[in-house]
Amino acid sequence: MMPGMSMLHYYGPHMGPPLPAITLELLYLLIILGLCAYVYVRLKDIASLSKHKGIFHFSNIFLYFGIAYLVRSVLVIMPLLRQEFLIPWPRQWMSVAMAVVFYSSTMAAFSTVLAAMYRRIKEPDWLQLALHIVSAVLAFVAWLSRSYPLLLIIQSVIMLGAIVAILLDTRMHSHNKVTYILLFIFWLCNVLLTARWLLPPSSQALFYALSIAVFASVSFRVRKRYAHAKEA
């Protein structure tokens, strides 16, 4: 195990007093969750009406990222609450939370690949179930290992595969490719910040702002389409 990467590192001192850190995390969580929920609810409505697979997979990206960011924030906030208010936070819950984060973020990556590739592949009926099983198995591995480096390596490989699939899609314009790639990059940055690894805690606010900007741009584009349709 790399120095500083044990679970104890998690309970180590954080940068700055806990209360502002808790406030920042809560604010970040509420904004990201709100944006993901907005996009998911709007897209789910039209996905169920149209039965369009591309919209279905694209909406799932925000469902799974919403869950992943929610549980990721719990992983960050609970140790701070424990430190500040002595609220108990058993270690077993940490590993369960890690498994949930791993499962949902992996499903977000798979949903991105499906959204980009569904026109090129004939999607078999068992594919969704198979992807859930693969994500669950990887989450189980994360739960057993309790290792952020392992989580990062596996997710980086999956997301690299997703990025390659997106880049190979000649039909897609660059601004949409950039959106997908940024979603992945900032997710990995969030994991690095959660593990307090490689990225300095002082960069937290910057990466949080950039993550919010990516989700905000998607929700703005969805809202714009609803507004255009109403005007017409």
Added chain:
Amino acid sequence: MPRKRDRLEIVYTILRLVRDNKNAIKVTPLLRYTNVSSQSFSEYYTELLEKGFIREELDRKKRKYVTLTDKGFAFLEKYAIIQGVIDEFEL
């Protein structure tokens, strides 16, 4: 040569034809106005019936005609949004 319509466009065409005919049209004229093969039309028609976008009713002379359900009307209302999102995110 006119480009091939995708599934959503054909569904929209069928539902719009029903709506524009005062929400009551017989199946044969609907097939004719949709401008697809009878086999394709049959598949779309069955799917729309099963998914609750349209329903069949009988008039006083026991002749079958097609009407839109609330779901069918909702699809027509939201079609512009559906197409907009597909175009925006290239789905």
